[in-house]
Amino acid sequence: MKAPDFDYLRPETLAEAMDMLSRHGEDGAIIAGGQSLLPLLNFRLAGPERLIDIGRLAALKQIVDGDGFVEIGALVRHCDLASSEAVARAFPLLRQAVGHIAHPAVRHRGTIGGSLAMADPAAELGACCLALEAEMSLQSVRGQRWVRAVDFFAGIYETALAPDEILTAVRLPRRGPDSVQIFSEVARRRGDFAIAGLALVADNHMANPRLALLGVADRPILAEKTMALLANNMAAADQAIELIGNEIDPAEDPAYPPAYRRQLVRTLLRRTLMELLP
Amino acid sequence: MSIGAEVPRDRAKRLLLGRGRYVDDISLPRMLHLAFVRSPYAHARIEAVDCTDARALDGVVAVLTAAEIADAVASWRAEHKLFPAMAAPEQFALARDIVRWQGEAVAVVVADSRAVAEDGAELVAVTWHELVAVTDAKKALEREAPVLHDDMDSNLAFTTEVASGNTKAAFEKADHVVEEHFRFHRHSGVSLEPRGIIAEFEPSENRLTVHQSHQTPHQQQDLYARLLSLPEHKVRVICPDVGGAFGLKHHLMADELVACVAAKLLARPVKFIADRLESFLADIHCRDHEVTARMAFSPSGEILAVEVDDLFNAGAYGQYPRTSIAEGNQITRLTGAPYRHEHYTANLRMAFLNKSILGHIRSVGHPIACAVAERLVDMGAAKLGLDPIEVRRANYLHGDDFPRTSVGGVEFEYLSLRGCLDKALTMIDVPGFREEQANLRAKGIYRGLGVGTFVELTAIGPEYYGQGGQHISAQETCLLRLEASGDVRCYTGATDQGQGIDTGIQQVVSDTLGVPLAAIEVISGDSALCPVGGGSWGSRGAALAGEAALRAANTLRRNILSIAAGLLQKDVAALNIEDGTVVEAGISHMTVAEVARIGHFQPYAIPDGIPADLTVVERYATKDRLFLAGNGVQIATVEVDVDTGIVTPLRHLVVHDCGRILNPLLVREQVRGGVVQGIGSALYEELRYDDDGHLLTGSFADYLVPMAGEMPDIEVAHLENPTATSELGAKGAGEAGTAGAVSAILNAVNDAIAPLEATIAEVPVTPPRLLKALGQI
Numbered sequence A: 001m002k003a004p005d006f007d008y009l010r011p012e013t014l015a016e017a018m019d020m021l022s023r024h025g026e027d028g029a030i031i032a033g034g035q036s037l038l039p040l041l042n043f044r045l046a047g048p049e050r051l052i053d054i055g056r057l058a059a060l061k062q063i064v065d066g067d068g069f070v071e072i073g074a075l076v077r078h079c080d081l082a083s084s085e086a087v088a089r090a091f092p093l094l095r096q097a098v099g100h101i102a103h104p105a106v107r108h109r110g111t112i113g114g115s116l117a118m119a120d121p122a123a124e125l126g127a128c129c130l131a132l133e134a135e136m137s138l139q140s141v142r143g144q145r146w147v148r149a150v151d152f153f154a155g156i157y158e159t160a161l162a163p164d165e166i167l168t169a170v171r172l173p174r175r176g177p178d179s180v181q182i183f184s185e186v187a188r189r190r191g192d193f194a195i196a197g198l199a200l201v202a203d204n205h206m207a208n209p210r211l212a213l214l215g216v217a218d219r220p221i222l223a224e225k226t227m228a229l230l231a232n233n234m235a236a237a238d239q240a241i242e243l244i245g246n247e248i249d250p251a252e253d254p255a256y257p258p259a260y261r262r263q264l265v266r267t268l269l270r271r272t273l274m275e276l277l278p
Numbered sequence B: 001m002s003i004g005a006e007v008p009r010d011r012a013k014r015l016l017l018g019r020g021r022y023v024d025d026i027s028l029p030r031m032l033h034l035a036f037v038r039s040p041y042a043h044a045r046i047e048a049v050d051c052t053d054a055r056a057l058d059g060v061v062a063v064l065t066a067a068e069i070a071d072a073v074a075s076w077r078a079e080h081k082l083f084p085a086m087a088a089p090e091q092f093a094l095a096r097d098i099v100r101w102q103g104e105a106v107a108v109v110v111a112d113s114r115a116v117a118e119d120g121a122e123l124v125a126v127t128w129h130e131l132v133a134v135t136d137a138k139k140a141l142e143r144e145a146p147v148l149h150d151d152m153d154s155n156l157a158f159t160t161e162v163a164s165g166n167t168k169a170a171f172e173k174a175d176h177v178v179e180e181h182f183r184f185h186r187h188s189g190v191s192l193e194p195r196g197i198i199a200e201f202e203p204s205e206n207r208l209t210v211h212q213s214h215q216t217p218h219q220q221q222d223l224y225a226r227l228l229s230l231p232e233h234k235v236r237v238i239c240p241d242v243g244g245a246f247g248l249k250h251h252l253m254a255d256e257l258v259a260c261v262a263a264k265l266l267a268r269p270v271k272f273i274a275d276r277l278e279s280f281l282a283d284i285h286c287r288d289h290e291v292t293a294r295m296a297f298s299p300s301g302e303i304l305a306v307e308v309d310d311l312f313n314a315g316a317y318g319q320y321p322r323t324s325i326a327e328g329n330q331i332t333r334l335t336g337a338p339y340r341h342e343h344y345t346a347n348l349r350m351a352f353l354n355k356s357i358l359g360h361i362r363s364v365g366h367p368i369a370c371a372v373a374e375r376l377v378d379m380g381a382a383k384l385g386l387d388p389i390e391v392r393r394a395n396y397l398h399g400d401d402f403p404r405t406s407v408g409g410v411e412f413e414y415l416s417l418r419g420c421l422d423k424a425l426t427m428i429d430v431p432g433f434r435e436e437q438a439n440l441r442a443k444g445i446y447r448g449l450g451v452g453t454f455v456e457l458t459a460i461g462p463e464y465y466g467q468g469g470q471h472i473s474a475q476e477t478c479l480l481r482l483e484a485s486g487d488v489r490c491y492t493g494a495t496d497q498g499q500g501i502d503t504g505i506q507q508v509v510s511d512t513l514g515v516p517l518a519a520i521e522v523i524s525g526d527s528a529l530c531p532v533g534g535g536s537w538g539s540r541g542a543a544l545a546g547e548a549a550l551r552a553a554n555t556l557r558r559n560i561l562s563i564a565a566g567l568l569q570k571d572v573a574a575l576n577i578e579d580g581t582v583v584e585a586g587i588s589h590m591t592v593a594e595v596a597r598i599g600h601f602q603p604y605a606i607p608d609g610i611p612a613d614l615t616v617v618e619r620y621a622t623k624d625r626l627f628l629a630g631n632g633v634q635i636a637t638v639e640v641d642v643d644t645g646i647v648t649p650l651r652h653l654v655v656h657d658c659g660r661i662l663n664p665l666l667v668r669e670q671v672r673g674g675v676v677q678g679i680g681s682a683l684y685e686e687l688r689y690d691d692d693g694h695l696l697t698g699s700f701a702d703y704l705v706p707m708a709g710e711m712p713d714i715e716v717a718h719l720e721n722p723t724a725t726s727e728l729g730a731k732g733a734g735e736a737g738t739a740g741a742v743s744a745i746l747n748a749v750n751d752a753i754a755p756l757e758a759t760i761a762e763v764p765v766t767p768p769r770l771l772k773a774l775g776q777i
């Protein structure tokens, strides 16, 4: 379990990084916190010729408490997210979710950009971005483009990122003062990747609900039928709990059969809705 | 008194400070590194191995296959003469012609670094012809199943029956019978430090020096000498700090033998450290039994008969040199052993299949024997409407029952089961728990309480392996050396992988000799320096090496006192050693240091004809005493989330009797660690394979070990009934926690879900299995 040989590049600026990627994007890989990439290298599941370490790009480490939005730089670590007051005020969902990511050692290195770019279907932050209607900023020498979370995740470990693009930031629109945000998941042990998880974001009285699920498909998904059923209609809770289990189609997994994941998602939704009962 | 004191171990401090020195911390000049080419198939013919590209790679020094090492190393067969009918197919250090489990090594790349060796391993091109894999004992024993080994006509490695009384008649007559089909899945010992070795060969002296993460240096010395045709005194095996072993490091592992061969052929030091993936693939595994068992009861709850059928999913070969039989053997001999009953039959069928070798991991077979019986007792009590705790108490062997040879053929000098149960019941308020349990059930919260009774066979005597024909020492020898300063060096055959046995032995020597703890250093884990001994496994250190140390300390004490008596012109019987000083009725005469100085430098002052050796050796070996049985009771409480299937352990308590306790702190640590491992196998740990024999759990993301966050506080108490078979009176303690934990957890889970009319008898109890049992999915 030793990584194959690679060259190591460390750009000092975003421009330099983009330039390197424009030349080496195909056979190179960005390294941020390394918490997902290093295991892949050591298992020899990835073998890039070059690692481009973006750790020095200070511009990507900011959390901007903007007007109508919060923008989180790609290099913001899980622990930074957990301790940010701006994030806690606007998006309690994120603070709840980050508590479920791994252990302190991993949270002190892993970054939001790395997590999203990795696109592990069981990652907490992907589902949160989906629930919170995030937009991702993708930059390359060709320019910058904004991609909505629903369009960003393309499949298991696949995203809209082109080989020469860097994910630089995630922008989250602020929600109204009555915004309800609840995150929950089931993992075998504290800090494990979730078997399944659910992020609920809604306005008062279940207006405009967004239910994002993790761990149940090849990417984080929205339970759209259940969202439609529940919208402004808490009375449909029981039906929604039934529906959400049928709405998903988890893959065969020798450890956790699809029926088990369906059961978990129902349980998570039931427990989430119970929290909202007066 | 030092025996019985809570002395923390020095080694722990060093290890916690990160100052341990494990095999991988050692680096020798000109050292090379190994990476193995392992079979991706569970069963395949090796048609060709092309090493051309690998050999051409910069930094690769050699690539070896079975053909290249054939002349340098012998093959072996895991035979046991007490079980002459057991199949013992020939095994080679690197697979020849056929691979029989995924992960079996077919070639090894020797290179300047491990990374380059791995690059080289990727370049070795093997042409495989995949064969049908046999991955489950039931199928392996079917007539049409492909047979793994050419010299066998089926995959049945061994079969036996243990019988006593008239079981059939007892079941026919019995008023109440309960029966269950159990599945105990495969797991392993999972030491944090993986297997590792540095082998170094000096051709001009024909000398092999090995640093290995291992439990039994003398056994390895013997094996390496014989398999590599070296004179035994030219082989030295040193075990530095060992980061956990749990039984997976007391065998011959083919990988490590290959490292020795490579060192010999290349005349350069060679290092091999197993990475986690190859640990899961090629370590010794354990358990993997399918057990069907019945228990017959009288209307009043008396246990009348027990019947056990064990289908044992062994590995591709027998484990060498001990063989794989012990796990099946323990299950067939121990199930129901704590209980008084006359009729007992146990059948064993052990099948070879295409998985890694199955061997002895902490508490070999015990957790299964114990879980099966304890579950049946609970089922019987439920059927009869009796309190399971009272059914246990009434049926436990006790008082006049001892000494006794159990229906399974195990000798019990004494068991303190009722005492342990009574003590446990003072630690937990069972009626209070039952009341709370009922209240919580009304709120949809399901809690359960489970009892597990265990006996633990420790400190095996020399007959088992002696008559089996293995070169495995069950005799322990201790060498004590009084230094000129009066300090003492103690050389033991026991080894320390974190248990703290060094400290226990230090305490025995300190007490017996009458010198302070700080004046004693225990030296272990070196086959050249230490007296030949068995190392550490099977809960034997305190009982055997402890007794040998006591004997050696008695002899050294006698010699010190006789020298002092001669010098002081006193009657030796009037003298004693206290706190490093020779005293007579409380008055000090001279220090041990003075005796040592004179003994070493002015020996002419010592009168002739008295015992004056300052280096002494004593041995301890038992005769016709196969095991020392420890015993205990564990009680677990758990909460079951019936919607997610997640089980949360709440409390876990253990009352244990291992005879005389050298150091309660260390014994508690052993019990706690053992319980955690037992909870691991009850709830988390499982080596899962697909039907083709491909391992699905090759990393810690898929193979779940118990973590501190999920573990309950483990409360431990002791009764102390010393064995009369030794002066020290200690029995083994290292496996007690593991032996009983599965049964307590399994019973607690079943108690929790009993109101839902569900039961489960498959471990680990994973969430999907539990929800299936509950009919939720």
Ligand SMILES: Cc1cc2nc3c(=O)[nH]c(=O)nc-3n(C[C@H](O)[C@H](O)[C@H](O)COP(=O)(O)OP(=O)(O)OC[C@H]3O[C@@H](n4cnc5c(N)ncnc54)[C@H](O)[C@@H]3O)c2cc1C
Pocket (backbone or CB within 6 Å): A029, A030, A031, A032, A033, A034, A035, A036, A037, A038, A054, A074, A075, A100, A101, A102, A103, A106, A109, A110, A111, A112, A113, A114, A115, A116, A117, A118, A120, A122, A123, A124, A125, A161, A165, A166, A167, A168, A191, A192, A193, A194
């Ligand atoms: C023991 C352990 C447990 C874990 N448990 C969890 C868990 O429960 N939940 C969870 O969500 N995660 C978990 N993780 C993963 C962790 O959150 C990682 O930190 C995260 O997935 C990747 O972030 P990183 O900064 O470490 O990225 P890296 O490992 O450096 O990179 C990951 C991938 O993203 C790419 N990449 C990184 N940054 C960018 C960027 N800015 N633009 C474009 N591409 C980029 C890399 O090229 C690489 O392909 C766990 C990890 C470990 C080791």
